[in-house]
Amino acid sequence: MKAAELAQVMQKESPEIVRAQLAAICGPANDATAGKSVDGGGAAGAGEEWLSVTEAAELLRRDLPGLDLKKARSRVSTAANRGKFKTNGGTGKGRKIHRDSFSRWRLEQRDTDLDAQDEQGP
DSSP: OHHHHHHHHHSSSSSHHHHHHHHHHOOOOOOOSOOOOOOTTTTSOOTOOOEHHHHHHHHHHHOTTTTOOOHHHHHHHHHHHTTSSSSSOOOOGGOEEEEEHHHHHHHHHHHHHHHHHHHHHO
């Protein structure tokens, strides 16, 4: 499923269905690097899941194993600064990233990288 298709599903379906579809694509969310619920500094609603930049970077590294943690964190921070996904508005260690919003961006990144590999050929 491409990111655009998933975005359409996310607009129509409940969060539980979306999480199940994301888990099928990205792997389960109940590992040591993700799924922690935190206080989003007033920007988060109750029950929403938020990630630290490091947790998000670890998830990104699953899709892009060539990235070390420092580069993955930089890529996540840059995307957050550019408004590519929802954050709590914090900076530095206080920044938290909305899990579902990040997952959409992560899928778009994966699709972009796969498309680039397809264009390069074998």
